[in-house]
Amino acid sequence: MLIATNPYSGEKIDSFPCLSKHEMYARIGEASAAFADWSDRSFEERAEVLRAVARQLRAEKQDLAQLMALEMGKPIREGVPEVEKAAFCAEFYADNAEKFLARDTIASDASLSYVCYQPLGTLLGILPWNAPLWLAFRYLAPALMAGNTCVMKHDPHVPQTAQAIANAFVKAGAPENIMVNLPLETPEVELAIRDPRIMAVSFTGSGGAGRKVAEIAGSEIKPCVLELGGSDPSIILADADLETAADVVTLSRIINAGQSCIAAKRIIVEAEIYDHFVELLLNRLKKLQMGDPLQPSTDIGPIARKDLQLNLHRQVEDTVAAGAKCLLGGELPDTDGFFYPVTLLTEVTPTMCAFREETFGPIMAVIKAEDHEHALQMANDTEYGLGASIWTKNAELALHLAMQLQSGQVAINGIVKTDPRLPSGGIKGSGFGRELGPHGIHEFVNAKQVWIK
Numbered sequence: 001m002l003i004a005t006n007p008y009s010g011e012k013i014d015s016f017p018c019l020s021k022h023e024m025y026a027r028i029g030e031a032s033a034a035f036a037d038w039s040d041r042s043f044e045e046r047a048e049v050l051r052a053v054a055r056q057l058r059a060e061k062q063d064l065a066q067l068m069a070l071e072m073g074k075p076i077r078e079g080v081p082e083v084e085k086a087a088f089c090a091e092f093y094a095d096n097a098e099k100f101l102a103r104d105t106i107a108s109d110a111s112l113s114y115v116c117y118q119p120l121g122t123l124l125g126i127l128p129w130n131a132p133l134w135l136a137f138r139y140l141a142p143a144l145m146a147g148n149t150c151v152m153k154h155d156p157h158v159p160q161t162a163q164a165i166a167n168a169f170v171k172a173g174a175p176e177n178i179m180v181n182l183p184l185e186t187p188e189v190e191l192a193i194r195d196p197r198i199m200a201v202s203f204t205g206s207g208g209a210g211r212k213v214a215e216i217a218g219s220e221i222k223p224c225v226l227e228l229g230g231s232d233p234s235i236i237l238a239d240a241d242l243e244t245a246a247d248v249v250t251l252s253r254i255i256n257a258g259q260s261c262i263a264a265k266r267i268i269v270e271a272e273i274y275d276h277f278v279e280l281l282l283n284r285l286k287k288l289q290m291g292d293p294l295q296p297s298t299d300i301g302p303i304a305r306k307d308l309q310l311n312l313h314r315q316v317e318d319t320v321a322a323g324a325k326c327l328l329g330g331e332l333p334d335t336d337g338f339f340y341p342v343t344l345l346t347e348v349t350p351t352m353c354a355f356r357e358e359t360f361g362p363i364m365a366v367i368k369a370e371d372h373e374h375a376l377q378m379a380n381d382t383e384y385g386l387g388a389s390i391w392t393k394n395a396e397l398a399l400h401l402a403m404q405l406q407s408g409q410v411a412i413n414g415i416v417k418t419d420p421r422l423p424s425g426g427i428k429g430s431g432f433g434r435e436l437g438p439h440g441i442h443e444f445v446n447a448k449q450v451w452i453k
């Protein structure tokens with residue numbers, strides 16, 4: 001059974017049956033059977049389908065945002081733009097897939113030699129709850145436009161949102177079974193990965209689960225993309241536009257109540273401006289409104305699950321016990337909902353919990369650096385390598401640091417964000433492979449060499 005719980009009230013919404021093994025194999029079979037026709041269609045025919053799905057998402061954006069608010073606590077004012085971003089992603093690949101997958105002619109000893117890009121077959125996407133619409137389309141849009149068919153194993157905490165995504169394909173008139181929802185208990189996912197009709201796996205979620213998925217996929221010689229956690233550094237140098245940096249770093253940290261893989265989690269600030277910058281952050285953080293995610297005025301909703309809320313508190317207590325200062329928040333509220341207050345931890349050092357572990361909630365850890373070299377060294381002192389940002393007016397130094405940072409993406413004087421037009425992904429413990437942009441659509445195709453005498 002999948003049990004949907006409202007994190008705002010802590011109350012159960014409803015429970016939903018999972019597929020039996022027999023049903024799971026049947027659904028994979030349906031997606032696999034749909035491949036022949038779907039892959040045979042032209043890019044323009046596939047694009048029309050993706051555009052119709054995008055229109056359907058936009059038509060339902062309020063309802064979809066409301067579902068996310070109820071199932072995982074995303075504030076409604078973030079949920080609506082998330083649906084729009086998912087729709088834009090579908091349209092972006094509808095418009096660009098043919099160009100991204102155009103044949104590459106490469107000179108050789110042949111009269112003609114080239115590489116063409118063909119779909120693999122049926123793919124399995126395993127998805128988390130934290131951006132249930134957007135992360136689904138980040139997997140689905142390029143995979144489908146390349147001519148693959150998709151099964152989607154969504155997170156057990158967002159069963160209605162997952163079904164709504166599948167319904168959007170039906171309502172948009174998409175060909176049957178090009179996208180199939182697979183509500184499964186976690187232990188059954190291994191069987192789905194091992195099913196010979198599944199040709200590749202896209203996983204987004206925690207490092208622990210990603211490791212298991214990669215092991216299983218590896219043992220079946222199936223390619224996989226892993227989009228895992230992050231502990232992104234934000235380096236604030238003394239010459240930065242500090243007001244703007246404080247605005248953006250605050251936003252980056254508190255989006256989705258801090259439950260974003262690419263949130264700015266470790267704020268590394270040059271010593272000479274440290275106290276001033278902490279004050280700028282505190283002024284912003286203390287104004288944020290925690291509350292009902294369905295209210296448009298709410299900045300911070302609840303944490304998605306009780307266990308995640310308690311884990312955040314453990315991380316804060318551990319960090320404070322190790323010598324950090326807590327300037328804001330840091331106490332478990334006495335509410336039925338799974339709220340965690342916006343928390344500002346200062347004097348954080350590299351041995352402390354909030355530095356070493358990913359904090360998936362509205363906890364800002366501020367670290368003091370002697371200079372930019374020290375900041376860089378601390379930024380890289382992590383098992384993760386997802387995103388990073390640098391704030392300085394010195395363009396040359398910013399570019400130098402960007403090249404030295406161990407991450408899959410770097411923003412200079414701006415927020416780390418995902419954008420369908422640009423590839424995103426991690427290195428080190430944040431995973432491998434890329435989603436989005438031209439690179440994302442190349443993950444699940446066969447780059448086939450053709451050589452003609």
Ligand SMILES: NC(=O)c1ccc[n+]([C@@H]2O[C@H](COP(=O)([O-])OP(=O)(O)OC[C@H]3O[C@@H](n4cnc5c(N)ncnc54)[C@H](O)[C@@H]3O)[C@@H](O)[C@H]2O)c1
Pocket residue numbers: 126127128129130131135153154155156186189190204205206207208209210212213227228229230260261262358360386426
């Ligand atoms: N890099 C990214 O793009 C990105 C995006 C979103 C979330 N995340 C990361 O995800 C984490 C938060 O999500 P979570 O902890 O709820 O993720 P999770 O790993 O527990 O769950 C994610 C998905 O994996 C499935 N799953 C869990 N264990 C599995 C197993 N043993 N075998 C197969 N599938 C399994 C879940 O059912 C769910 O569908 C954070 O670390 C966050 O940074 C990363």
Ligand SMILES: O=CCCC(=O)O
Pocket residue numbers: 130131134259260261262417418
């Ligand atoms: O948790 C990761 C969310 C990533 C995104 O905002 O695209």
